[in-house]
Amino acid sequence: MRIAFFGDVVGKSGRKAVADHLPGLRERLKLDFVIINAENAAAGFGITERTANELYDAGADVLTLGNHAWDQSETLSYIEREPRLLRPVNYPEGTAPGKGAFLYDLPDGRRILVMNVLLRLFMQTLDDPFASIDRQLEACPLGMACDAIVVDMHGEATSEKHAMGHFCDGRASLVVGTHTHIPTADHQILPQGTAYQTDAGMSGDYDSVIGMQKEEPIARFVTHMRSGRFQPATGEGTLSGVFIETDDATGLAIRCEAIRLGGRLSQIEPTL
Ligand SMILES: [Fe+2]
Ligand SMILES: [Fe+2]
Numbered sequence: 001m002r003i004a005f006f007g008d009v010v011g012k013s014g015r016k017a018v019a020d021h022l023p024g025l026r027e028r029l030k031l032d033f034v035i036i037n038a039e040n041a042a043a044g045f046g047i048t049e050r051t052a053n054e055l056y057d058a059g060a061d062v063l064t065l066g067n068h069a070w071d072q073s074e075t076l077s078y079i080e081r082e083p084r085l086l087r088p089v090n091y092p093e094g095t096a097p098g099k100g101a102f103l104y105d106l107p108d109g110r111r112i113l114v115m116n117v118l119l120r121l122f123m124q125t126l127d128d129p130f131a132s133i134d135r136q137l138e139a140c141p142l143g144m145a146c147d148a149i150v151v152d153m154h155g156e157a158t159s160e161k162h163a164m165g166h167f168c169d170g171r172a173s174l175v176v177g178t179h180t181h182i183p184t185a186d187h188q189i190l191p192q193g194t195a196y197q198t199d200a201g202m203s204g205d206y207d208s209v210i211g212m213q214k215e216e217p218i219a220r221f222v223t224h225m226r227s228g229r230f231q232p233a234t235g236e237g238t239l240s241g242v243f244i245e246t247d248d249a250t251g252l253a254i255r256c257e258a259i260r261l262g263g264r265l266s267q268i269e270p271t272l
Helices: 011-028 049-058 075-081 129-139 158-168 215-223
Strands: 002-006 033-037 062-064 101-105 111-118 148-154 174-178 195-197 239-246 253-261
Touching (some): 002 174, 011 239, 033 111, 062 111, 111 129, 158 174, 174 239
16 A cells, blocks of 8 residues: 655645645555644644645545644534544543544555554643554554554654654554654664654745744744744745555555655655
């Protein structure tokens, strides 16, 4: 299975990067499934039905969220009727609306399990992310109950993400980080066959402070005072993420490569 995952879409620049680059990329890489973290799609904060539809129209199959899941109040009801939208799986049982993990059917009959999990270090703490993911992986063994498994781990600390990658090694097709909005250069296939990247990077304008116009974040670091609101940067965005190909017999990864298209970052696109 050929799968692409893209990191946090930030505002209009991020949505435009997806719309400009994803349709062609989907063709060129013959992608079977596309997952996008969209927790910052609506003006940098959360997601709305309208912004989600822009991403689905551009070629996303599933959108994931994170700590910004509920920044837009409409998401609380929207997520109940949109199975292609996932919030963190590790909310305490019976609390958050929507789902954090779901098994999707491809048109050809193959099945892919996608999960979004909120890690704990320097973050709002939900239920144990390791125990939550372990339960999901045990309930749906890779290569038996499904053909591919992708875990979007939403977290701040590289150590916790690296540990989660190895914790899932051999049991998932891809474990990829989101939330820091900066792509890491460690995309690789772990020893037991799970593709891994600490952070997919944001899809947005990199002439910014993690997607926001620079002035207010810099002022807050310098003065420790609030002088305005955070607004998404508006320059050309980069579509940033990772491409994997799995062995359909096992669900494990046989390729794992970076994608960066448009905007300021060095450009890289896998070729078939
Ligand atoms: Fe984010
Ligand atoms: Fe986040």
